[in-house]
Amino acid sequence: MMVELGKYAGTVLGAYGVTIALLLGLVWMTLRQGAKMRRRLEEQERRMGRNG
C-alpha cells in the first residue's frame, strides 16, 4: 500500500523524515538521560544507604 505523492514526493517525505528524526532524537535523548540519571542515583543510594 503505497500512496502516490506525485512530483512533491521529495518534499513530503523530507518533511516527515526531518520530523521523525527530530522527534526520535528528542525521545532518545530523554530516555538516555533518564536512564543515566537513574543509574547514577541508584549507585549513590547503594553507596550511602537510602537516606545517606
Added chain:
Amino acid sequence: MSIWEYANPKKFMQTSSWALPWVTGLAVLTLLTGLVWGFFFTPDDFRQGSTVKIIFIHVPSAMMAINCWAMMLVTSLVWLIRRHHVSVLAAKAAAPIGITMTLIALFTGAIWGQPMWGTWWAWDPRLTSFLILFLFYLGYIALWEAVDDPDTAADLTSVLCLVGSVFALLSRYAVLFWNQGLHQGASLSLDKEEHVADQFAHPLWLTMAGFVLLFVTLVLLRTRTEIRARRLRALEARERMA
C-alpha cells in the same frame, strides 16, 4: 487535597510513575493513528498537491511550540510565587521539547515553502515570530546551562521567561507591523471561509492530540530525571560532608 500536593517531589514521583504508562500508550496510539491516517488516507489538495500532507506535522508542532512556552511561563510563575521546586523543574524539562517543536515547525515550513513559495525562507511575520521564539528558547536553555547553583538558575530563568514572554508578544506586533506576509491564516478557526476541509481536519485533530500527549509524556519523563538529578546532588553533597 489540593493541586499543590503534586509540587512535592515525592508525591510527583509517585503520581507520575502511575500515570506514565497510560499517557505513553495513549500518545503512541493517537500519534500513530493520526500520522498514518494523514499520510496514507487523505487525498491531494487541488492546489498544493500532496504537500498538503505536511500540515499534519507542521500545524501540531507549531501549536506545541507556542503552548510549551505558555506552560513554561505558568510553571515559572508558580515557582516565583510559591517556590515549588517541581514546578520550575518542569519548566526546565519542557524547554528542550519546546525548542525541538519549534525546529520541526521551522523545518517543515521551510521544506513546504520551497515548492509553494519558491523559497526556503521568507521574512514572513509568522515565520519570523517563530525564529524569535527559537531564540528565546535558546537563551532560556543557555541560561540554565550557564548557572551552577540550581536555585539561582531557577530564579534567573523564571525572570527571563516572564520578561521574555512580554517581549515575545511585543515582537509579534512589531513583526506584523513590519511585514504583511505570505502565510496562511488560522485554518481551524471557526470562520467557515478559512476552514480546511473536514477530510483534512479530522486527522489533523488526531495528530494535534497526539502531539499534546507526546509532550505530556516527555515532560513527565524529563521532570522525573531532573528531580533525580537534584536528589543525586543532595546526596553527593551529603556524602562529601561526611
Added chain:
Amino acid sequence: MMLSVQDLAVSRGGITILDAVSLTLQPGEALVLRGPNGIGKTTLLRTVAGLQLPVSGRVELPPEGAAYSGHADGLKATLTVAENLTFWARIYGQRDIAPALKAMNLETLADRDAQNLSAGQKRRLGLARLLVTGRGLWLLDEPTVSLDAASVALFAEAVRAHLKRGGAALMATHIDLGLEEATILDLAPFRAKTPAPGQGGGFDEAFA
C-alpha cells in the same frame, strides 16, 4: 546591641557548612572568627552582611546596616586613591576623607592611581573605606592579608578607636591582630553535621 545572630545555619553551593552559630556583639566589642581554611568564615560573614540568605536562624543588624569588607577591595584601578575613597564616602553620605587617609597612612599616595599601588597599599585603601562609611558595625574578612607588621598595627589602632567610639567589629582572620580586647570564636565546633534529611528542598526525601 550591635549584632545578634541566633542559631544561624549557612550554606555554600547548596550544602550547609556551619550550623547553630549564635553570637552577639555589644557596642565596643570585637569578635575574631577563627578556623581552618574552608570552614566557612567567608560564608558566615557574607550571610551576616545580607549578601546571601541563611539556611535557618536569624540575624539582627542595626537599622542602618553594617559595613562589609571582603576578599576583594572594590577599588577602581583607574581612579586615584582619593577618588576611590571619596566615592564610597559619598555613597554613605559622608564628606571628609582626610581622617581616613591619615589613619591608614595613605596621605602621600592620595593622588596615585589605585592600579599603581602594591598589594599591601591596596589593602590599606580597602580598610580606609571602612572609616568613611560611618557605620557602627564592621564585618571584615581577612582584613590584614598582605599587610606588613606596621600596617597591621595601624589597622589594630583603627579598630581600637572604632570600638572606643561605640562601634563593634566581627572579623575573620588567620593571623594575630594584636587586639587583646577581642574575643575569639573558633568555628570548628559549628561545622555542620552530616546534613539532616530534608535539607535539599525535599529532594533527598523524594523517594523515601
Added chain:
Amino acid sequence: MMLSVQDLAVSRGGITILDAVSLTLQPGEALVLRGPNGIGKTTLLRTVAGLQLPVSGRVELPPEGAAYSGHADGLKATLTVAENLTFWARIYGQRDIAPALKAMNLETLADRDAQNLSAGQKRRLGLARLLVTGRGLWLLDEPTVSLDAASVALFAEAVRAHLKRGGAALMATHIDLGLEEATILDLAPFRAKTPAPGQGGGFDEAFA
C-alpha cells in the same frame, strides 16, 4: 649555584625603587625577603623571574629556569583541581600529580571545580603547582596569604623537603613561616636613593 643576583636595580612605573641588591642562593638554601608594604618585593621577584627587565645589574638563573608563583594563582575556575594541576605538570614535562596533591592535602578536593574552593584552598592548589614543575629554584611571592596555621606548616614542610632535595627558594612574605633554616633579607636598606640624574633614560639631562 642556584641563583646569583649582582648589584640589581629594579623599577616600577619608570621609577627605580630598589638598588644595589646582591644575593646568592646555593642548593639547599632558602632566603626570605622582608620589608614594609610597597618596598618592592613583588617587583624584585618579577625581575628575577625574568618577567621584567632590570634597570641595571645581573641575574643568573639555572639553565632550566625557575618556578615563579605570584599574587595570582593561575587557576582556571571551570577546571577541577586535578585538571588544573595536570595541565601545569604537562607543561613542565611531568606526569604524576599524586604526590603534589598529597603534600598539599588536596586529595579529597581533587574533583572539585577550582571556583568552588575557599581562599585558602585555592592558595594550596597554587602551591601544589610548584611541586609539579620539577624546577630547582622557587620564587614565591607571599605564598602563605589566606592560609591557616596548619596549612602554613604544610607549606613549610614542602619547602623543607624541596631544600633537602637540593632545591632553593626565594620568598617574599610578611609573616613567620616557621622555617628556621631560612636566611632573612630585609629590603629596607636597598630602597633606591633620590634617583641619580640620568636615570630616566637620559631625559632629565636633556635640557641640563
Added chain:
Amino acid sequence: MLALLLRDLRLATRAGGGFGLSLAFFLIVTVLVPFGVGPEGGTLARIAPGILWVGALLSCLLSLDRIFALDREDGSLDLLATAPIPLEGVVAIKGLAHWLTTGLPLTLAAPVLGVLLNLPQSGFLWLTLSLLFGTPALSVIGTFGAALTVGLKRGGLLLSLLVLPLYIPTLIFGAEAAKRGAEGLATATPLLMLAGITAGTVAILPFAAAAAIRVNLR
C-alpha cells in the same frame, strides 16, 4: 546616587573605560559594510538606515557586559549591595550611565556615518530621532540582561544571546521609522511605538534587574 553616576561617567572617560570605543566600533561596522557589500550607492542608500540601526545596536550590545561585570570582579558590587542605597536605584543609575556613554554618543554620531552610507537627505532627521527615542530602551534592556548574567564568568556572549531577542521590537520600530523617514513616508506610528517601549522598559525593568542581581549575589 549622583556620586555613583559621576563615578561611572568618570570611569568611562578614563583610559580603557570604553567611552569612545563603542563609538569607534559603530564607525567600524559602518565602514566594513561597504567593503563587504560592495560600493554601489543605490544598494547602500537602501540599506543605510537598517545597517546604521543594526550597527548602533551591536555597539550598544558589546558594551553591556561592562555595566556590572567590572564591579562584580573587583568586589564593588558586593559593597554597593550592602550600601545604604536601594539596588533598584543602583541599577537605574547604571542604565543611565550606560546610555550617556553609549546611546547618546551613538545618536549624535549616526548622521555623520549616514553620509558614508549615502543615506538620503530626508533621512537624517528621522534617523537621529528614532535613535534618540530608541537607545534608552536598548540601555535599559541591556542592563537587565547584564544583571541576569553578572554571576557568570565572562557571560559576555551569553548576554548577547539573551538580550538580542529582547532588542528585536526596538530594532524593528527604530529601523522602520528611519527607513520611512528616508523614503519620505509617515513615521508617527513607529516613533510612538518606540517611545512606548522606552517608557515601559524604563518603568519596569530596573525592578526585574535588581531582583536578578540579588539572586546572583547570593
Added chain:
Amino acid sequence: MLALLLRDLRLATRAGGGFGLSLAFFLIVTVLVPFGVGPEGGTLARIAPGILWVGALLSCLLSLDRIFALDREDGSLDLLATAPIPLEGVVAIKGLAHWLTTGLPLTLAAPVLGVLLNLPQSGFLWLTLSLLFGTPALSVIGTFGAALTVGLKRGGLLLSLLVLPLYIPTLIFGAEAAKRGAEGLATATPLLMLAGITAGTVAILPFAAAAAIRVNLR
C-alpha cells in the same frame, strides 16, 4: 604544547567558555540585518555574501579578547611565560585553539545562515570555501592584536579598533570571492589572494605576537 591546546579546547567547551556563543553571535547578526534592512528577498540576496562575511568577522573579533586576557587576569600568562616552552609556540597554539573554536564553526554554520538571507544557490560552495581559507588569517591577526592589548584593563574594544584595519584585506578578498561565486563569476583570484594572506600571517605574526606579550608582561 599539546597540553595547552587541549586545555584551551576544554576550557572553551566548559560552561561559559565561549564555544558556541560566538556562533550564536553570528546567527544573531545575520538575523538582525533583515529586521533592520527590511524583508525583501532581492535586496537581501544581493547583500548576503557581504553581510555574512562581516558577521563572521565580527563574531571572530568579539572572541579575540579571551585569547590572552583571561590568562592574564588569573596569572596563568605570567606562569606560562616563565614555563619551559617557547612563547611563540604558546601564541601559535592559542591562535589555533581560537580558530578551532571560532573560525571553523563559523565556516560550517555560514551556509545554513545563508538560507536566511536568501543567498543564491550557486553561492553556498564559494561562501564556505572563502571562509575556510580566510578565517585562519582572522584568528592569527586577532591573536596578534590580543597580544598587543593584553596588558590593558578591558582592552576589548581597543583591540577591535586595532585589529579591524588589519582585517580589511581579508574581508575584501573573502567577500569578493563569495559574491562572485554567488553571481557565477570566476573566483580564482580572490581565493588565491586569501590563501596567500593566510599563509603569510600564519608564518610571521606569531613571532610579532610573542614579542608583544613579552613587552606587555614587563
